[in-house]
Amino acid sequence: MTARFAPGDPVRVREDWPEAKAKVHIRTPHFLRGARGTIETVLGAYPNPEDLAFSRPAAAKPLYQVRFAQRALFPEGKGAASDTLIADLYEHWLEPVHG
Amino acid sequence: MAEYHHHDHVHLDHAPISDHGHEPRAEYRVLERAVRELLIEKGVVTAEDWRRQIELMDSRNPSMGARVIARAWVDPAFKQRLLADAKKAADELGIDTANAPRVMALENTPTRHHLVTCTLCSCYPKAILGIPPAWYKSEAYRARAVKDPRGVLKEFGTELPDNVEVRVMDSTADLRYLVVPLRPAGTDGMTEEQLADLVTRDSMIGVTAARNPTSVS
Numbered sequence: 001m002t003a004r005f006a007p008g009d010p011v012r013v014r015e016d017w018p019e020a021k022a023k024v025h026i027r028t029p030h031f032l033r034g035a036r037g038t039i040e041t042v043l044g045a046y047p048n049p050e051d052l053a054f055s056r057p058a059a060a061k062p063l064y065q066v067r068f069a070q071r072a073l074f075p076e077g078k079g080a081a082s083d084t085l086i087a088d089l090y091e092h093w094l095e096p097v098h099g
Numbered sequence: 100m101a102e103y104h105h106h107d108h109v110h111l112d113h114a115p116i117s118d119h120g121h122e123p124r125a126e127y128r129v130l131e132r133a134v135r136e137l138l139i140e141k142g143v144v145t146a147e148d149w150r151r152q153i154e155l156m157d158s159r160n161p162s163m164g165a166r167v168i169a170r171a172w173v174d175p176a177f178k179q180r181l182l183a184d185a186k187k188a189a190d191e192l193g194i195d196t197a198n199a200p201r202v203m204a205l206e207n208t209p210t211r212h213h214l215v216t217c218t219l220c221s222c223y224p225k226a227i228l229g230i231p232p233a234w235y236k237s238e239a240y241r242a243r244a245v246k247d248p249r250g251v252l253k254e255f256g257t258e259l260p261d262n263v264e265v266r267v268m269d270s271t272a273d274l275r276y277l278v279v280p281l282r283p284a285g286t287d288g289m290t291e292e293q294l295a296d297l298v299t300r301d302s303m304i305g306v307t308a309a310r311n312p313t314s315v316s
């Protein structure tokens with residue numbers, strides 16, 4: 001499976017709330033939905049936990065470390081300008097950011 | 100964090116999460132017992148399998164991780180192997196990581212400090228550090244580690260200047276994170292065993308630095 005994104009690519013986390021519609025298991029934290037970040041590392045492909053959690057056949061999905069600026073996530077926070085957060089996110093939760 | 104995450108499925112990889120004292124809530128204890136008895140009754144696992152698994156988990160503790168870090172401090176080639184593949188490197192020291200999820204070691208530097216959390220549950224490098232401390236699983240730590248990491252660090256006695264990047268690692272998926280703390284100053288003549296004494300569980304989670312040699316008698 002080829003990874004769609006490469007290190008350095010700007011991405012946006014999908015602003016989607018499947019929880020509102022059905023019983024689901026999502027490994028994308030709420031506080032990151034809609035946030036902009038940068039691909040840090042391509043980790044390889046891992047079985048989709050959204051299926052694994054329900055014992056369904058799970059296709060392997062590219063997984064990435066995505067880097068976010070701490071201040072962009074929590075503007076009210078007391079972090080330093082260079083502080084960062086990294087989360088591990090599956091490709092189907094990421095959208096490309098153009099320009 | 101919404102409640103459905105706790106209730107809708109059995110999470111094989113994680114301990115039950117609780118903020119109500121440090122004991123699992125009564126309903127989870129009942130649920131655990133019911134599931135365990137059913138699995139045994141239906142022949143999926145044996146009581147002996149169950150006992151052995153608990154014994155194996157109880158046998159793991161942070162001193163294993165401390166040995167890994169101390170080796171990385173004295174052996175640059177080992178450190179490179181650890182950063183490339185932490186499970187394989189731990190295997191070299193006789194730590195069995197065969198059934199564990201992937202572990203990534205994160206090297207602290209004079210300009211970057213890593214802090215590990217799992218905002219969704221309680222993911223932790225159990226194969227190398229054993230069972231996580233209760234505070235690591237608490238909702239307060241998990242929420243505040245991402246919102247105000249410097250405030251959390253301060254409560255653990257760790258104050259970092261603004262020119263050190265605090266990098267919070269939220270282990271949301273298939274990786275577990277192990278922090279390689281900075282080797283403290285004044286440890287040049289120390290043996291690997293003495294160095295391992297300076298590596299605490301908390302320093303491998305990233306809430307503190309490794310101990311200063313003058314604090315150890």
